[in-house]
Amino acid sequence: MAKESFDKEIQYLRMLALTGNAYNRQQFAGRLGISIHTFDKTIRKLREVNGEQDLNDLFRYSYVDSAEPTLLFLYRAKSIKESESQRLPMILTALKQQTMTATQLLAYCDEQLIDSDTVPPDEKTIRSDLRYLEEIGVICREPGTRPYHYRLNNDLTDCLTQAELIELYEFVDIMANTQIPSVQGYLLRDNLKKALQATIPAEQWDQRLIEPFHYKYHYDARILDEAHLYTLLQMIRARRQISFQYFSTKVKNNYSARQTNPLFTDENTVVHRHIVLPLQVVYDHQYGRWYLLGVNPKGQIVKFRMSGMIDIVEEKQQSEEHVAKYLAKLQRKTQYSWLVDTGDTITVQARFYKADPLPTDFIRERVVLQGQWGQITDENDEWFIYEIQVNGYIEIRPWLRSFGSSCEVLAPAELRQSLIDEWKEIQAYYESVREDF
Amino acid sequence: MNLFEKIFSYQLTSVLEEHGTYTLTTQERIWLKTMLDHPIAGEALSADLIAKIIDCISEEQQLLFQPALVEKAGSHQYHMYHTLIQPLRKSIRQQECVSIQYENKHGQVTGMQPAVPWRLEFSMVKREWYLIWYNLRSQVAMTTRLIRITQIEDLPAIESTQYNQIQQYMEQKATANQHQALIQILPQYNIELSRILHAFSCFEKQVEFSEDTQTYRIHLVFDGSETHYVLSKLRSLGKRVVVLENNYLQWRLFDASTKALSRYGIDQI
Numbered sequence: 119m120a121k122e123s124f125d126k127e128i129q130y131l132r133m134l135a136l137t138g139n140a141y142n143r144q145q146f147a148g149r150l151g152i153s154i155h156t157f158d159k160t161i162r163k164l165r166e167v168n169g170e171q172d173l174n175d176l177f178r179y180s181y182v183d184s185a186e187p188t189l190l191f192l193y194r195a196k197s198i199k200e201s202e203s204q205r206l207p208m209i210l211t212a213l214k215q216q217t218m219t220a221t222q223l224l225a226y227c228d229e230q231l232i233d234s235d236t237v238p239p240d241e242k243t244i245r246s247d248l249r250y251l252e253e254i255g256v257i258c259r260e261p262g263t264r265p266y267h268y269r270l271n272n273d274l275t276d277c278l279t280q281a282e283l284i285e286l287y288e289f290v291d292i293m294a295n296t297q298i299p300s301v302q303g304y305l306l307r308d309n310l311k312k313a314l315q316a317t318i319p320a321e322q323w324d325q326r327l328i329e330p331f332h333y334k335y336h337y338d339a340r341i342l343d344e345a346h347l348y349t350l351l352q353m354i355r356a357r358r359q360i361s362f363q364y365f366s367t368k369v370k371n372n373y374s375a376r377q378t379n380p381l382f383t384d385e386n387t388v389v390h391r392h393i394v395l396p397l398q399v400v401y402d403h404q405y406g407r408w409y410l411l412g413v414n415p416k417g418q419i420v421k422f423r424m425s426g427m428i429d430i431v432e433e434k435q436q437s438e439e440h441v442a443k444y445l446a447k448l449q450r451k452t453q454y455s456w457l458v459d460t461g462d463t464i465t466v467q468a469r470f471y472k473a474d475p476l477p478t479d480f481i482r483e484r485v486v487l488q489g490q491w492g493q494i495t496d497e498n499d500e501w502f503i504y505e506i507q508v509n510g511y512i513e514i515r516p517w518l519r520s521f522g523s524s525c526e527v528l529a530p531a532e533l534r535q536s537l538i539d540e541w542k543e544i545q546a547y548y549e550s551v552r553e554d555f
Numbered sequence: 556m557n558l559f560e561k562i563f564s565y566q567l568t569s570v571l572e573e574h575g576t577y578t579l580t581t582q583e584r585i586w587l588k589t590m591l592d593h594p595i596a597g598e599a600l601s602a603d604l605i606a607k608i609i610d611c612i613s614e615e616q617q618l619l620f621q622p623a624l625v626e627k628a629g630s631h632q633y634h635m636y637h638t639l640i641q642p643l644r645k646s647i648r649q650q651e652c653v654s655i656q657y658e659n660k661h662g663q664v665t666g667m668q669p670a671v672p673w674r675l676e677f678s679m680v681k682r683e684w685y686l687i688w689y690n691l692r693s694q695v696a697m698t699t700r701l702i703r704i705t706q707i708e709d710l711p712a713i714e715s716t717q718y719n720q721i722q723q724y725m726e727q728k729a730t731a732n733q734h735q736a737l738i739q740i741l742p743q744y745n746i747e748l749s750r751i752l753h754a755f756s757c758f759e760k761q762v763e764f765s766e767d768t769q770t771y772r773i774h775l776v777f778d779g780s781e782t783h784y785v786l787s788k789l790r791s792l793g794k795r796v797v798v799l800e801n802n803y804l805q806w807r808l809f810d811a812s813t814k815a816l817s818r819y820g821i822d823q824i
Binding site for chain 2: 194271
């Protein structure tokens with residue numbers, strides 16, 4: 119069976135997370151490059167997974183609500199056969215109670231289904247289920263000879279006391295919310311929640327137990343790109359080139375249906391497939407976005423936003439020397455990238471004016487916190503000079519601008535001038551509404 | 556590793572839940588093992604618990620993300636964890652009171668203040684922990700950085716009726732100071748739409764799109780205490796966005812541009 123692709127759902131959810139209800143069905147379908155019919159089908163499927171709730175409500179933020187990651191349900195969207203959704207829980211629940219062999223499980227399922235219309239599974243099906251469950255680490259085989267006994271592998275939670283479960287739950291909550299990657303952390307957190315619930319009588323259950331902390335200014339959409347992350351990391355490890363479709367920001371579409379159904383072929387759609395040797399995945403904390411860096415067949419360094427990549431396919435393997443050579447080149451080229459710019463290295467120098475003479479100067483604090491490898495080279499009571507070597511100034515400029523009048527760029531002259539021009543434009547925007555102040 | 560496993564599917568987990576069963580995968584154990592390597596682990600978990608967990612997951616391999624996964628433009632992670640998180644979290648769980656001594660923003664250390672700790676909050680921007688608490692003496696809601704707290708002592712619990720009233724008061728306070736703004740993306744910058752929307756994606760918002768004018772407008776809802784952060788986001792986006800509704804923000808942006816220009820020696824409007 120072909121691996122189910124969630125490209126369409128990911129692109130849709132990203133648009134939804136970013137734009138809320140800005141688009142109608144027609145506009146959404148148009149931007150995803152799919153028919154309204156396919157769009158409706160996608161939505162129906164996602165709604166089912168989300169317990170039939172309106173998807174728009176997902177993104178009505180409120181810090182007072184729970185700290186649940188809204189988009190996690192994407193990873194719960196895989197569809198399974200009706201028979202599997204009956205059989206697998208039966209097997210897992212049986213193995214939770216005691217160890218069993220495949221034959222014993224077969225008899226157990228027969229017994230369970232005695233009064234139902236469902237046809238009991240055959241031995242081959244049970245064995246293939248056990249293989250799958252063992253492969254993903256959900257069950258494990260007891261030591262010993264044939265016939266093998268299997269059991270549910272929940273050792274991690276079974277060996278902990280209630281107090282330890284709480285301690286671990288809170289640690290996992292912090293790590294999943296503040297570190298990357300986080301999807302598995304959120305999935306583990308859900309399971310720890312269930313383990314914890316099992317130790318507390320229902321009448322004593324307190325919801326606050328499972329919402330220990332709040333996190334402000336989260337970039338929710340960051341977890342959508344983790345869908346591609348492991349594929350890419352695996353390809354990097356295996357030194358394999360990949361090919362994929364890419365939607366640059368210049369293209370309005372965010373997804374294009376695979377050309378398998380003639381109904382969906384649009385003569386105006388030009389699909390560009392890129393071939394790249396992936397070398398690095400970069401996560402940008404400023405905007406919560408992911409990038410892929412690599413080299414194209416011509417040996418040039420190329421960069422892609424992961425949110426624009428779909429339909430990733432494995433291609434030829436490359437030699438160790440070839441990869442090492444380009445990785446060294448990439449590391450050299452990105453050593454001074456504020457983010458991913460590989461332009462010429464320049465020195466940016468800025469004077470930051472200190473806030474009121476408080477013991478804690480929040481301007482200085484923020485520069486030290488966010489200024490990456492930049493250094494403070496000179497300082498008095500009123501201001502300090504910050505210097506950094508970066509590749510081009512495009513990526514650092516928004517950060518410098520965010521300080522408003524507390525930051526004066528001294529060098530390079532071109533950057534200084536560009537900020538002057540921009541502040542003039544901003545001043546002009548608001549001059550007209552001055553009377554209203 | 557595949558994040559779209561059958562076992563994660565909603566269809567399956569909901570049936571399992573009815574049976575009171577849950578399943579842990581290798582992926583989750585590997586993730587945990589990787590996170591135990593983080594310096595935070597040693598601070599947040601007792602040595603005994605770490606040993607116990609490692610014992611359970613010793614057979615799992617570890618994921619070495621480096622050098623393939625790189626984080627950029629982040630903040631230094633100085634205060635990712637704080638030793639007061641555990642005791643404060645315990646007080647919140649057990650609905651206890653504490654007395655708190657802290658250093659205020661003028662650098663003065665206060666006397667011990669009787670407090671009901673209400674919530675521990677982490678700011679992804681400042682990468683720092685805050686305690687939001689109720690001061691029983693002055694009867695106001697407070698927010699204090701954990702690194703500013705100099706001392707904590709246990710206090711006897713208060714009546715549960717009073718405790719619940721304080722909880723309700725804090726809930727109300729958290730939503731009482733809502734501000735709104737209408738922000739427009741200038742159509743010539745629609746090409747940067749994704750980046751601009753990402754910048755606002757950590758706020759409660761509605762976006763409207765006008766097909767005729769190809770214009771995006773963002774209705775932003777934020778708490779009054781977040782005004783400074785909204786402003787710094789607006790300044791970082793610069794000329795790409797313009798505030799159409801919210802006098803205070805408009806005035807602050809006008810003021811920032813005027814003062815910035817005077818830094819550059821340009822004083823006339």
